[in-house]
Amino acid sequence: MALIEIKKLSKIYGEGDNETRALLNTDLVIERGDFVAVMGPSGSGKSTLLHILGFLDDYSFGQYLFDGKEVGKYLPDEVARLRNQKFGFVFQAFNLLPRTSVLENVKMPLVYSDVPEREWDNLARRAIEAVGLTHRAEHEPSQLSGGEKQRAAIARALVNNPEVIFADEPTGNLDSKSGKAVMDIIWRLNTEQKKTVILITHETYTAEHARRIIRLLDGEVESDQLVSNRRGEGDFEK
Amino acid sequence: MRLKYSIKTAVKSLRTNRNRSFLTILGIVIGITAIMMVMSLGKGAQDLILNQIASIGSKTIAIVPGRHPTGISDSMSTFTDSLKNKDVEDLQKKSNVPHLARIMPIVFGPVVSTRGNKVHQTTVFGVNNFFAEIYNIYPEDGRLFTDEEVSSKSSVVIIGSKVKDELFEPGETVLGQKIRVKNQTLRIIGVLPNKGQFSFISFDDALIVPYTTAQQYIFGIKYFNRLVIETDTEANIAATVIDIETTLRNNHNITDPEKDDFFVETQAQAMDMVSTITNALTLFLAAVAAISLVVGGVGIMNIMLVSVTERTREIGLRKAVGATNRSILIQFLLESVILTSVGGIIGIALGTGLSFLISLILSKFVGLNWAFTFPLMAVFLGLGVSGAVGLVFGIYPARQAAMKSPMEALRYE
Numbered sequence A: 001m002a003l004i005e006i007k008k009l010s011k012i013y014g015e016g017d018n019e020t021r022a023l024l025n026t027d028l029v030i031e032r033g034d035f036v037a038v039m040g041p042s043g044s045g046k047s048t049l050l051h052i053l054g055f056l057d058d059y060s061f062g063q064y065l066f067d068g069k070e071v072g073k074y075l076p077d078e079v080a081r082l083r084n085q086k087f088g089f090v091f092q093a094f095n096l097l098p099r100t101s102v103l104e105n106v107k108m109p110l111v112y113s114d115v116p117e118r119e120w121d122n123l124a125r126r127a128i129e130a131v132g133l134t135h136r137a138e139h140e141p142s143q144l145s146g147g148e149k150q151r152a153a154i155a156r157a158l159v160n161n162p163e164v165i166f167a168d169e170p171t172g173n174l175d176s177k178s179g180k181a182v183m184d185i186i187w188r189l190n191t192e193q194k195k196t197v198i199l200i201t202h203e204t205y206t207a208e209h210a211r212r213i214i215r216l217l218d219g220e221v222e223s224d225q226l227v228s229n230r231r232g233e234g235d236f237e238k
Numbered sequence B: 001m002r003l004k005y006s007i008k009t010a011v012k013s014l015r016t017n018r019n020r021s022f023l024t025i026l027g028i029v030i031g032i033t034a035i036m037m038v039m040s041l042g043k044g045a046q047d048l049i050l051n052q053i054a055s056i057g058s059k060t061i062a063i064v065p066g067r068h069p070t071g072i073s074d075s076m077s078t079f080t081d082s083l084k085n086k087d088v089e090d091l092q093k094k095s096n097v098p099h100l101a102r103i104m105p106i107v108f109g110p111v112v113s114t115r116g117n118k119v120h121q122t123t124v125f126g127v128n129n130f131f132a133e134i135y136n137i138y139p140e141d142g143r144l145f146t147d148e149e150v151s152s153k154s155s156v157v158i159i160g161s162k163v164k165d166e167l168f169e170p171g172e173t174v175l176g177q178k179i180r181v182k183n184q185t186l187r188i189i190g191v192l193p194n195k196g197q198f199s200f201i202s203f204d205d206a207l208i209v210p211y212t213t214a215q216q217y218i219f220g221i222k223y224f225n226r227l228v229i230e231t232d233t234e235a236n237i238a239a240t241v242i243d244i245e246t247t248l249r250n251n252h253n254i255t256d257p258e259k260d261d262f263f264v265e266t267q268a269q270a271m272d273m274v275s276t277i278t279n280a281l282t283l284f285l286a287a288v289a290a291i292s293l294v295v296g297g298v299g300i301m302n303i304m305l306v307s308v309t310e311r312t313r314e315i316g317l318r319k320a321v322g323a324t325n326r327s328i329l330i331q332f333l334l335e336s337v338i339l340t341s342v343g344g345i346i347g348i349a350l351g352t353g354l355s356f357l358i359s360l361i362l363s364k365f366v367g368l369n370w371a372f373t374f375p376l377m378a379v380f381l382g383l384g385v386s387g388a389v390g391l392v393f394g395i396y397p398a399r400q401a402a403m404k405s406p407m408e409a410l411r412y413e
Helices: A046-053 A076-086 A102-113 A118-129 A145-159 A176-191 B001-017 B018-055 B085-092 B131-135 B147-151 B160-166 B210-221 B236-252 B267-310 B310-318 B324-362 B376-402 B407-412
Strands: A006-015 A019-029 A035-039 A063-064 A087-090 A162-166 A196-200 A212-217 A220-226 B060-065 B098-116 B118-127 B157-159 B176-179 B185-190 B206-210 B228-229 B262-266
Touching: A006 A046, A006 B267, A019 A046, A019 A220, A019 B262, A035 A046, A046 A162, A046 A196, A046 B098, A076 A087, A076 B310, A076 B324, A102 A118, A102 A145, A118 A145, A118 B098, A145 A176, A176 A196, A196 B160, B001 B324, B018 B267, B018 B324, B018 B376, B060 B236, B085 B228, B085 B236, B098 B160, B098 B210, B118 B160, B118 B210, B147 B210, B147 B324, B157 B176, B185 B206, B185 B210, B206 B210, B236 B262, B262 B267, B267 B310, B267 B324, B267 B376, B310 B324, B310 B407, B324 B376
Parallel strands: A035 A196, A035 A212, A087 A162, A162 A196, B118 B206, B157 B185
Antiparallel strands: A006 A019, A006 A063, A212 A220, B060 B228, B060 B262, B098 B118, B098 B176, B098 B228, B157 B206, B176 B185
């Protein structure tokens, strides 16, 4: 059974003349452990797709089966629980809490989990170590570089050991050196820890880290291809 | 979401906006301070009055002539002259009122006193020698009446401190001097100490004469304005009230208690009445003070709404990492409740401090026998009310936060 399966999924905003079709009759299957890059011009519906797949937004028509179960049938608290335990989000704008240390930021998903409080520190520090930020654990976001901020955000996405990592243009705000570091971490999460990765990007050299590239145009899947010469770790040349 | 962690998070967020938090709770602080002060000072005033009534003696019973008119046609027959000498004699009989320890008839009325070319409007109290013990006031100069002076209708007078100030120059000899009241010449045998204008029962501006003298020579009446009776023990008050009523009804040929031409008042009744009045007054003032809490609550709501808007992205993020609507609701509710509770605690401290200061000023500089009371009830009330204000006015902003769609919240700029 596929981890993610959507059938004839549509998302429509507004009514009448203001109607916007962000997604139209989209079909998509993503298996466990896959690494999918979603590309497309702005307004093509790639962010909407990611938000729907990550339970951050609802859809208008069609079906979304997560782990074989229709998502519309999950109760609100179950949805929150799934977001907490199965998903990790990485955003273009980092979304770290200001005036709050990296350690506390990384702990945040644990607050809403069943993990006992005494283990929070340990788990958060391990996640920070995994992204190579141990020396910055007590720093606040304003004291970090862009790349460090995104690595902190990745640590936060990892702390609950999720199954799926959703990354919405994670390198969009970074210089190429920092972007490389971030993509290396995401690449290793997929190859070494077998995490499913769904990545939005508009840079081809970033997308080529994935096994598969889906191109969207005007809310419809334009193409869905496997990457023939996939880039490996450390390969971030334009 | 863990409570301890939630509280820590809420406190941290409030501390981040320290100045704003402080200004926000000012309304609550003022409201709780006002309530604390009203309750503490209200209790102080009540105690002051009750103590003064109690100082007259809890074994005292007052008999007042007259009755409430039952209608307009009845208004003429209020029997203000119903208490006579025979009543006093009969009440003194052991067979009628066995627990009577002493009885003091009182006659009083306004008079003009003169001395040379000095004129002073004052009040005459005609009493007997139990006066000093019952009201706990003794002449600071001179003496009380003798029993002989009472029975022989002597023209002697004990004057209050204010009367002395009005009729005499400072340093002038007072004892033995004469003053005139209604064509009677009275010889001063004593001067009462100054008890202060805040006293509930004051003889500062009064002339104290034997009741016999007052009846015959000053007012020309045969009845009494009041009879004060002391029982042997406090326990016998209820029984004595019944004995008094039986004796007086007998004397006045009354069979129907509805038609009594006198009232019997006990100390306890008077205290009850004072308590009821002061409690109502305190409650009313506290209610007025509570209005400021509503104003403060609206301020809290306003700033919490601002906070929710400002932190839209934080809300979106928390939801994205697994926060339920409930945990977001609790987080913001906790912030407003902590905010108002802190305001409540500051208000309690401030209100208690100010009440203590005012009590100190009243007792040390104004000379009142005023005791500071720590209003424990008001403390719980203040804490409860301030917490409730946070809850009531925090629920709307917190709901606004909880209902945000995570995707829209994350997109918010």
